[in-house]
Amino acid sequence: MSRNVPEAEEQVLSTLNLDGSRRWIRPKLSKGRFYRRRLVVAWSLIVAFTTIPYLKVGGKPLMLLDVPRQQFILFGKTFLATDTMLLMLLLVGIFITIFLLTAIFGRVWCGWACPQTVYMEFIYRPIERLFEGSRARQLKMDREGASAGRILKYVAYLFVSIFVAHTFLAYFVGVDQLFYWIQQPPAEHPTAFAIMALVTLLMFADFAYFREQVCIVACPYGRLQSVLLDRNSLIVGYDARRGETRGRLGQRRKGPPAEGESWGDCVDCQACVVTCPTGIDIREGLQLECIGCTQCIDACDAVMEKLGKPRGLIRYSSRDALDGKKTSILRPRVVIYPLILVLVFGMLAISLARKQDTDVTILRGLGAPYTQLPNGQISNQVRIKLVNRSNETRLYAITLVEGEGVEMIAPENPVRVRAGKTETTAVFLNVSPGSFARGERSVRIRIHSGDSFEREFTYRLLGPEGGE
Numbered sequence: 001m002s003r004n005v006p007e008a009e010e011q012v013l014s015t016l017n018l019d020g021s022r023r024w025i026r027p028k029l030s031k032g033r034f035y036r037r038r039l040v041v042a043w044s045l046i047v048a049f050t051t052i053p054y055l056k057v058g059g060k061p062l063m064l065l066d067v068p069r070q071q072f073i074l075f076g077k078t079f080l081a082t083d084t085m086l087l088m089l090l091l092v093g094i095f096i097t098i099f100l101l102t103a104i105f106g107r108v109w110c111g112w113a114c115p116q117t118v119y120m121e122f123i124y125r126p127i128e129r130l131f132e133g134s135r136a137r138q139l140k141m142d143r144e145g146a147s148a149g150r151i152l153k154y155v156a157y158l159f160v161s162i163f164v165a166h167t168f169l170a171y172f173v174g175v176d177q178l179f180y181w182i183q184q185p186p187a188e189h190p191t192a193f194a195i196m197a198l199v200t201l202l203m204f205a206d207f208a209y210f211r212e213q214v215c216i217v218a219c220p221y222g223r224l225q226s227v228l229l230d231r232n233s234l235i236v237g238y239d240a241r242r243g244e245t246r247g248r249l250g251q252r253r254k255g256p257p258a259e260g261e262s263w264g265d266c267v268d269c270q271a272c273v274v275t276c277p278t279g280i281d282i283r284e285g286l287q288l289e290c291i292g293c294t295q296c297i298d299a300c301d302a303v304m305e306k307l308g309k310p311r312g313l314i315r316y317s318s319r320d321a322l323d324g325k326k327t328s329i330l331r332p333r334v335v336i337y338p339l340i341l342v343l344v345f346g347m348l349a350i351s352l353a354r355k356q357d358t359d360v361t362i363l364r365g366l367g368a369p370y371t372q373l374p375n376g377q378i379s380n381q382v383r384i385k386l387v388n389r390s391n392e393t394r395l396y397a398i399t400l401v402e403g404e405g406v407e408m409i410a411p412e413n414p415v416r417v418r419a420g421k422t423e424t425t426a427v428f429l430n431v432s433p434g435s436f437a438r439g440e441r442s443v444r445i446r447i448h449s450g451d452s453f454e455r456e457f458t459y460r461l462l463g464p465e466g467g468e
């Protein structure tokens with residue numbers, strides 16, 4: 001602690017000392033039943049995160065968030081930035097799912113699946129323990145200064161961060177582009193190299209320095225939990241009715257805590273506190289800093305087992321259940337969120353099922369609805385917008401299939417559209433004025449690209465009233 005700094009009267013944040021300096025959290029690992037389950041989940045997620053960029057569906061990546069080209073590929077389907085409705089439905093669906101999961105299972109995402117927790121607790125923290133040893137040795141290093149072990153840890157962190165940053169970027173540029181860049185000298189692709197270096201640096205800074213601060217200070221989800229959780233949501237909680245009055249074994253030998261009172265099951269051993277990766281004391285109730293990682297459950301269960309008492313003084317429960325009140329699974333939000341989800345994902349599924357890998361929009365030409373040519377014919381300009389969502393360049397042929405006496409002039413036919421791109425072309429449909437009835441007549445336009453795509457459209461030509 002630094003001197004000459006006025007100290008706060010009480011600790012305001014678990015990661016701050018009273019003088020405002022950083023309080024480094026060095027959690028003690030508690031290897032209980034929940035840790036073992038989280039280990040399986042975490043490594044499944046790490047393997048999934050690492051392999052997804054390599055997986056393909058129908059020749060397209062399973063997932064590619066191609067920001068520079070403004071296209072997103074999910075499960076082999078291409079979404080363009082112009083697919084506002086689909087993207088909006090997808091985002092609304094994701095948010096409502098998070099709301100629903102949080103209402104039922106509390107911060108299960110934070111504790112079990114968030115990349116920040118998964119990578120911190122199951123890759124970076126084990127590396128730290130490997131090079132720096134136990135919590136006691138780590139705290140000694142904090143007091144006495146860095147050691148060779150700590151320097152080696154940072155070197156290992158750097159290599160892991162390089163790997164994680166490359167995997168992360170593969171989601172945005174694809175593995176083929178990534179491997180091409182890796183094989184070229186940085187001078188060949190300075191921007192990509194700079195982005196890679198920056199992401200690596202951010203990863204390193206996150207896991208080496210910011211750590212739990214990301215969850216406590218930066219992540220908006222932690223702050224949202226107070227509105228997403230209710231009194232029946234699943235939380236990691238301390239059973240104060242069973243645990244209080246707390247007291248150490250030594251105190252208990254001297255007699256009851258006060259006249260007419262008896263000791264609870266909490267022996268005030270602090271095992272739940274020293275294992276907490278965000279440095280809080282779960283016995284103070286539900287706190288914003290709690291990421292639901294279950295480490296305190298494992299720590300306390302081990303203590304209870306040693307004392308020959310039932311496990312679960314700290315357990316998954318709800319605030320109402322811990323207060324001894326009646327709990328209810330069915331609450332308004334638990335009913336309303338799934339209904340909205342069925343609606344949103346139903347609309348999304350129907351839109352996706354109907355979506356072909358080419359979008360065609362036929363638009364009327366800009367300016368006057370039609371023009372009269374020097375030879376007396378009426379000319380309608382038609383603009384055809386083509387969106388190619390496939391992963392290959394396509395040639396789209398435009399033909400007139402119904403339109404007796406109509407002449408089609410297409411300066412560009414077939415139209416070449418690269419994969420994931422949009423092109424707009426103009427065609428002119430010329431016809432004699434006498435063929436219009438009440439100022440209009442219909443034609444059918446066919447657009448096709450080999451065996452891959454074919455569609456016909458009815459288009460209304462405009463002309464003079466009475467055909468003159």
Ligand code: SF4
Pocket residue numbers: 238243246265266267268269270271272273283299300303313314
């Ligand atoms: S680990 Fe259990 S017994 Fe020990 S202080 Fe925490 S709640 Fe009390």
Ligand code: SF4
Pocket residue numbers: 236272275276277278279280281282289290291292293294295296297
């Ligand atoms: S209080 Fe328990 S569940 Fe919450 S973050 Fe700390 S150890 Fe994890």
